[in-house]
Amino acid sequence: MAPPKVDYSLYLVTDPYLVPNGTTLEEQVQKAIDGGVTLVQLREKDAETCDFIERARAIHEITKKAGIPLLINDRVDVALAIDAEGIHIGQEDIDVATARKLLGPDKLIGMSVSYVSEAAKAVEDGVDYVGIGAIYDTATKTPKKPPIGINGARKVLSYLSSVSRYVSTVAIGSLNLKTVRNVVHLSAVPGRRLDGIAVVSAIIAAKDPMAVSKELLSLVRDPPYWMRVIPNRDVSSVLSEVPTVISRVRSETPFVHNIINRVATIFAANVNLSIGSSPAMSENVAEFDDFAAIPNSALLINMGFGTEDWVEKYLAAAGAYAKKLRPVVLDPVAAGASELRKGAVKSMLNRSHFDIIKGNEGEIFSVAGEASQMRGVDSTSSSQLQKKANVVEALAAKEKTIVVLTGKEDVISDGMTTFVLRNGHRYLADITASGCVLGSIIGAAVAVSLEDRFLAAVASVLLYTIAAERAAVAPGVRGPGTFIAALIDELYMLSNATANGDVSWLEAAKVE
Ligand code: 3NM
Ligand code: MG
Numbered sequence: 001m002a003p004p005k006v007d008y009s010l011y012l013v014t015d016p017y018l019v020p021n022g023t024t025l026e027e028q029v030q031k032a033i034d035g036g037v038t039l040v041q042l043r044e045k046d047a048e049t050c051d052f053i054e055r056a057r058a059i060h061e062i063t064k065k066a067g068i069p070l071l072i073n074d075r076v077d078v079a080l081a082i083d084a085e086g087i088h089i090g091q092e093d094i095d096v097a098t099a100r101k102l103l104g105p106d107k108l109i110g111m112s113v114s115y116v117s118e119a120a121k122a123v124e125d126g127v128d129y130v131g132i133g134a135i136y137d138t139a140t141k142t143p144k145k146p147p148i149g150i151n152g153a154r155k156v157l158s159y160l161s162s163v164s165r166y167v168s169t170v171a172i173g174s175l176n177l178k179t180v181r182n183v184v185h186l187s188a189v190p191g192r193r194l195d196g197i198a199v200v201s202a203i204i205a206a207k208d209p210m211a212v213s214k215e216l217l218s219l220v221r222d223p224p225y226w227m228r229v230i231p232n233r234d235v236s237s238v239l240s241e242v243p244t245v246i247s248r249v250r251s252e253t254p255f256v257h258n259i260i261n262r263v264a265t266i267f268a269a270n271v272n273l274s275i276g277s278s279p280a281m282s283e284n285v286a287e288f289d290d291f292a293a294i295p296n297s298a299l300l301i302n303m304g305f306g307t308e309d310w311v312e313k314y315l316a317a318a319g320a321y322a323k324k325l326r327p328v329v330l331d332p333v334a335a336g337a338s339e340l341r342k343g344a345v346k347s348m349l350n351r352s353h354f355d356i357i358k359g360n361e362g363e364i365f366s367v368a369g370e371a372s373q374m375r376g377v378d379s380t381s382s383s384q385l386q387k388k389a390n391v392v393e394a395l396a397a398k399e400k401t402i403v404v405l406t407g408k409e410d411v412i413s414d415g416m417t418t419f420v421l422r423n424g425h426r427y428l429a430d431i432t433a434s435g436c437v438l439g440s441i442i443g444a445a446v447a448v449s450l451e452d453r454f455l456a457a458v459a460s461v462l463l464y465t466i467a468a469e470r471a472a473v474a475p476g477v478r479g480p481g482t483f484i485a486a487l488i489d490e491l492y493m494l495s496n497a498t499a500n501g502d503v504s505w506l507e508a509a510k511v512e
Contacts, residue, residue: 006069006108007038008129008196010217011170013073013088014043014059015140018205025204026058032203033066035213038196041088041110043073056082069108076102086110088131091118096125112172114145114152116159123160123167131198132156134173135183136351140200147173149350153187153194154398161192168195176202177212178319180219182353185227186400196220225325225450226355226400233417235511238458243503245449245459250276250499254296254447258440259283259317261304261333264433267484268300268440274491275463276499277444285313288320297321298447300439301354302331303344311344318352327355327446327453331439335359336366349399355446355453357395358404358439361388368395385409385420393418402453404442406435410461414454421458422510423465425472430480438464441491458511466508467491 012032019025029040040063044052056072060082063070069085072078076099079087086108087099099109110129111122122130136147148155153171160167171183175197184194197220206212254277258268265281272279280291291297299321301314318328335345345367348354357367365372368391388411396403397415405411410421428434441464445456471477471486494505 006128006168008168008170009038009220010036010213011039011041011196011198012037012203012213013041013172013198013200015200015204016044016047018140018201020205020207025055026062028204028206028209029059030062031209032213033062033068035210036217037068037203037213038217039069039071041071041073041198042084043088043200045073049075049078052078053081056084060084071108071110079103079107086128088112096122096127100126113156114148116155119156119159119167123163123165127167129168129170129195130156130160131170131172132194133171133198135171136174136179138174138201149347150183150186151346151350153183154189157187157192157194158189161189170194170196170198172198172200175199175216177215177219178323179351180216181224181322182351184220185223186353188227188400190397194220224353226353226453229414229416230452230454231416233454235419238419238455239506239509239511241452241455242459242462242506242509243498245445245456246275246463246495246498248448249444250495252296252448253278254298254444255280255291255294256440256443256447257282257291257297257299257317257321258302258443259314260300260302260436260440261433264302264304264436267433268437270488271437271491272440272444274488275441275444275495277440277447279440283313285316288317289323292320292324292326296447297324297326298443299326299328300331300443301328301348302333302436302439303335303341304331304333304436306338306340306344311347314348315351318348318354322353325450327443327450328353329356329358329439329443329446330354331436332357332359332363332367333436335363336372342366354399354401355450356402356404356442356457357399358406358435358442358457360406360435364395364403364405365391385411389413389418389420402457404438404457404461406438406461410465412454412457412461417454419458420512421461421465422512423462423469423508425465425468427472427480427483428465428468431484462506462509462511463491463494466505467494469508470494470505 071086072084088110090112108128111127113119113130269279332345362372392403392411393413396413412419442460445460449456467490471490474486477486
């Protein structure tokens with residue numbers, strides 16, 4: 001069924017206490033509407049009834065002139081008194097049936113929900129829209145329930161996509177210039193996305209509500225680059241583009257900011273240098289913005305060390321790069337190994353977007369919330385490979401990312417196309433940080449191939465695993481130690497050969 005005509009894109013909810021000094025709520029609402037707000041809810045938690053009605057009349061004059069609906073929070077009597085376009089009610093307010101009886105069939109009724117069970121009840125009761133939240137902790141309202149995160153919104157949207165009546169949705173709870181893009185676009189499920197966002201403080205407390213509203217509206221409406229997935233890909237056309245990516249790394253010298261564990265640092269920096277990229281290792285929040293502003297920058301977050309402040313630090317770094325629309329690679333090292341790590345990864349995915357997520361089977365399965373059968377099961381069996389491909393593809397689609405699962409076979413997916421790559425050498429399993437440094441290569445590749453992140457991942461894995469095959473049989477290589485040096489040499493030579501037009505090494509690629 002087609003969505004109803006109300007435009008929920010940018011839903012302003014008022015709060016009289018957040019209006020800056022020197023202005024009025026009415027003025028703020030007017031400026032917000034001038035900036036593109038599509039719907040207003042008057043929310044007065046402490047006003048006397050006569051003051052509430054008076055204010056509602058004043059605000060209604062403004063919204064009527066703009067041709068947008070005004071909803072009243074909680075109070076059916078106030079809504080009736082001024083003939084507002086509808087009401088918004090919480091879980092503990094008047095029941096929907098009574099409200100509907102009082103308001104009649106044409107008024108809008110919206111309800112706050114946090115879970116699928118509450119959404120199901122609201123749908124059954126006949127609401128027009130649900131406000132899904134709180135997505136994040138907010139200072140504007142004392143929360144009665146823990147924040148539900150992007151994943152919480154996704155669960156409600158999945159449920160609603162299965163319901164025959166179209167019930168509109170907005171998300172609420174700390175939606176602002178920093179959070180809106182991820183909440184709106186990451187929460188989308190097949191066939192269903194948020195119709196809009198509901199905002200209190202980001203607009204009502206703003207010095208320039210018009211500018212903020214304008215920007216919020218474009219964040220809601222314009223999908224970021226990472227929402228685009230290239231359809232109908234085949235192995236040979238992707239392979240034919242691999243040399244371009246590798247050459248561009250050499251010619252454009254992308255800046256790769258590695259936040260990486262101490263075991264991997266020197267190896268990662270050398271690997272970045274060997275393929276022509278420029279590594280930096282920094283964990284100082286004070287320089288994240290400067291680094292993110294470097295053209296051709298990329299960030300690798302390798303969660304190797306579970307220090308106390310890690311998640312906040314990683315999110316600050318990811319936020320700095322996202323603001324500049326620069327790519328972020330996540331390596332969820334040992335993601336399932338402890339409760340600390342499981343919680344950290346969950347929290348990262350609920351609050352940020354990652355362009356590529358790379359890990360081994362245990363790590364990727366843990367990120368995807370799947371039980372891994374890594375131990376005791378032949379991971380090369382075809383059913384196991386199919387299972388891996390399914391998990392990788394579903395995770396990529398859900399998180400709007402490229403997933404790289406490394407192992408004897410590497411599995412790469414953008415959520416639509418999935419490749420299995422079979423190059424590599426067992427020495428990679430005999431040295432430390434071999435997985436970590438692949439993250440650094442992926443960072444360099446995606447920095448020059450933002451428009452095709454799947455290709456960047458395929459190029460990185462092929463370069464690395466074919467270099468490993470060659471290094472293992474290079475003159476003088478007697479075991480893992482000499483292999484490390486030879487691997488850096490081979491990366492250097494293959495990268496240079498590619499830049500000089502010699503791509504014969506790619507004939508060794510085993511991709512399907
Ligand atoms: N309702 P801000 S959260 C009014 O979870 C309201 O139902 C919520 O304010 C809910 O945009 C909230 O300033 C306050 O974070 C949102
Ligand atoms: Mg209420």
